[in-house]
Amino acid sequence: MQTKTLKIIPLGGLGEFGMNCLAIRWEDDILVIDAGLMFPETELLGVDVVVPDISYLVENKAHVRGILLTHGHEDHIGGLPWVLQELKVPVYGTEFTLAYVEGKLEEHKMLDEIDLIEIQPKKKFTIGPFTIEPIRVTHSLVDCVALAIDTPVGVIIHTGDFKIDLSPPDGKPFDLHTFAEYGKRGVLALLQDSTNVERHGYTPSEWAVKPRLDELFSRTQKKLFFSCFSSSIYRIRIALELARTHGRKVAVIGRSMNESTEIAQDLGYLDIPPGLIINPGQLRDFPPEKLMLLISGTQGEPMSALSRAAVDTHKHAKIEPGDTVILSSRIIPGNEKSIFRVIDHLYRRDANVICDDGSSGLIHVSGHGSREEMRLLINLVRPEYFIPVHGDYRYLRQHAQVAEETGAIGGAIVIEDGDVLEVNQQQARKNGKVTAGRVLIDSGSTIDVVEDLVIKDRRTLSEDGIVLAVLALNKKSGLVERLPEVVMRGFGGSDITEPAREVVMRCLDSLSPEEKADYGVVKEKVRVELKRFIQKSTGRRPMIMPVVMEI
Template identity: 40%
Template sequence: MPLGGFGEIGKNMTLLEYGNDLIAIDCGMMFPDETMLGIDYVIPDATYLRKNRAKFRGIVITHGHEDHIGAIPHIVPELSVPVYASPLAKALIETRLGEYKGTQHVKINAYQPNDEIRLGVFKIRFFRVNHSIPDSFGIIIDTPEGVVVHTGDFKIDLTSPDGLFFDLAKLKEVGRHQPLLLLSESTNSDTPGHTISEKAIGESFNELFAKANGRIIIASFASRIDRMQHALNAAVKFGRRVTISGRSMLQYFEAASKLGYIKYPREILVPLKEISKIPDAKLVVLSTGSQGQQGSSLARMAFREHSQVKIKPGDTVALSSSPIPGNERSISSIINNLCREGAEVIHNRNMQIHTTGHAYQEELKTILQLVKPRFFIPIHGEYHMRVSHKKLALGVGVPEADIFLLENGDIMEFHAGKARKLKDTIPAGIVMVDGLGVGDVGEIVLRDRQAMAKEGMFVIIATIERKSGKLVNSPDLISRGFVYMREQEELVNRTRMEVKQIIGRHSGKAPEDWSNIRQQIREEIGNFLYRETQRRPLIIPVIIEV
């Protein structure tokens, strides 16, 4: 039963239930799309978990990316269930929990590759995978109906620079007994071939460092611990010092360093506030902002708003990431500004400085052939990605009747070696997080925000004598994002007259409740302004009784 990750990239959460036992795999968040104005991020709807909290045994985490752990501070404290995660994911979750009140009682348990965890009837085992963050694992779940394999996010990197390789042997052993079900990620299912090894990126970094004469600024995702290691290795080789700019990157760096996933001589680091003492030719800056995020370290550098790093001729800026769809314009804007300031900008189109953490077609087919599942469900991706993954499965011999394309909220039932999708569904909508508010912003609020963004707002303030219901003075009008009132005096005056007429129809006796009159003002003035301008601003009537 998926609560997220089926139809989008993000808020990954899948439920498995048998009898009186229920577990979840991952508990992630998703960044909002362009229609969710003002929303910080989106998390899964936990209604089903609340209704079944008595049978909810725990959450098992595949790895430490936000789209797999980001909802934990909002869901787990209320439900008080144990969470099981790899050591690095555990450290990152605990860092997130420390930013929220009321999370002190949440228990995060660390698992190791060869551990077995019993959660009710479910026995959980793990297999290591390669991904864009260390300590990433797939999950093997023994159930009374058979074995379920969940890959998590993965690629197969046979020359992984950290020396930790995909445990293909364990999957092959599982495949000897034909597991019941394979759940495999689909992010890059439409990309032919094999992914490029992370080792190649380290070689590109060495080439970049050899050519650069000034400062080197490397922007990547905060979680790309492998990229930080590449930068540190190259800095040691070429005699440079390293500083970090960006709170989230610093958190990942500290967590990974404590667990030994990043190794470096301590003297190589320099505090950001002290970089003015380091010659340009001896400095590397690791920065967030590779996706053009507003307010990120790289964005502030590009627009001369960073207090320590001002871009200048001679700087080399490397964007070590691929654009997430929808971010292209923001990234282009930052690249343009970096170039205006005189920097040389390196990105994946002119140098191989990024590779994905998600498997390409040949790797996806390898997993299908190793596991040999009885049934297959593509996960983790938009619909077209999962359709592509289905085609790959058909190509390696999985019967079409044994492949299921689910949507969030669907229920798959497995019994006696058979599978069927039920007509019933579970709640699996989205819960929007806005500041400290969780779920208090719904469609109506979003619609108002969209109206204000597209058409502006128009505030009408009417001061009315309580006993008679008559206007005390002429209504005050405020326009924001609709019209510039000084240039539209005739429209403003006619609108004011319309408001007087509406209120005048009710004068003589003050009503007990002004809500009906406010609604009339909203509707009639809205229609009037649309006739005059062909625009529909958000109308906000305010009635003050004196």
């Protein structure tokens, strides 16, 4: 009778959306699946990203054999630079995923320190007691895989993010056959993506957006701005094909969009005909009706290309009356205000703005499977134990209920970050907890572990102080009514208040009237300029809080 157990330990992503990270342990060997991040809530002042607390992995670093990546989205790979500071272990991923990882590690000057090992669907490899087979799945990103891991007590399958698309634009469909083969052989546990459990039916194929987009391309009389997630290679491919069909030249605008299209082209996921892409500096050489701008910034990020174009401060992307802007993406919860603010600015420019309102054809489809796809996969795999992953607790609970309703599983178990689930062929049970939680990261700082925001605020105030920049702006004219007040507390040494006021004034003077009317942009630009000036002058990184007063 098998008495040893396999331990499944989620460290992120079960109880929240984002920062997906899960450990699998057999005796003295640990595999890690994904190392993602999440973006902070608005109340986390000064925090740029949030990554999982990997104290458990650090305590057991001698036993960690590698990190397996399912795909290249930020919520699955974004935490790697911080995780790899603590764990110098090999990273396994598909070709496209590793191309994204290389860029991240190069940015953090870590590329030479880490072994990146390419994996391919249907090609098994072994790490310690584990034999892993990547299985092709479809998602909103290309080159995504599920992981079938053969352990001493049985096979567990982690789906990663998926939807079942049998005719994706790259011609590499979801591999239902391999999932079915594993189902025939017997699967101990299935860990399945819960993201869309509240959606009934099936998620449409990526091709479903093409008819509506084709119609929009055909009726657009002037310039066409097309914005989607820079990682949505399928969507970019469809947009480029339509641009070519409708006789439009394409300019790629925005750093992330440029990087993604270059990687996709290099790896053969985009076949761009010669002459289709033009340099942004050539936009003036073509009539508006012959142009499409593929532009990043679909979530209304303050400094993104689309946000700057919306307030007419982008060097190349000029939005003029009658231009059409297509936002081919979903609104990520928490981004509503910034997105609607950008849309407001677009309307001020008399642009035609097309969002995914669902009223007249699809311009965006999800990358996650809906309930019927979840049921289909569960019925194919027929696992002994079902474990929902990815999402808030209510999603995990609903997903467990959906799995139980199929009648194709032995039992469903809901676990959260830090739970230790012990599994073998006889039983599965929760047995204790490990440290799990969030690590708050300030851009440019070393890893800063805090368990409570209040503690972090107190530490920041005690060590580096606080800066209040009080700005008085005329609501109607946008003019600066009086000199800004800069209040500094917790600083020693020379008085830099007056130079700081001059920095704020120069920053305000550089803003356009439309930017001054957008207090979100004003605050962010003032914060960035003050942060740069104070860090250069004093070496301190205080909490900077711009306050705008309407006069």
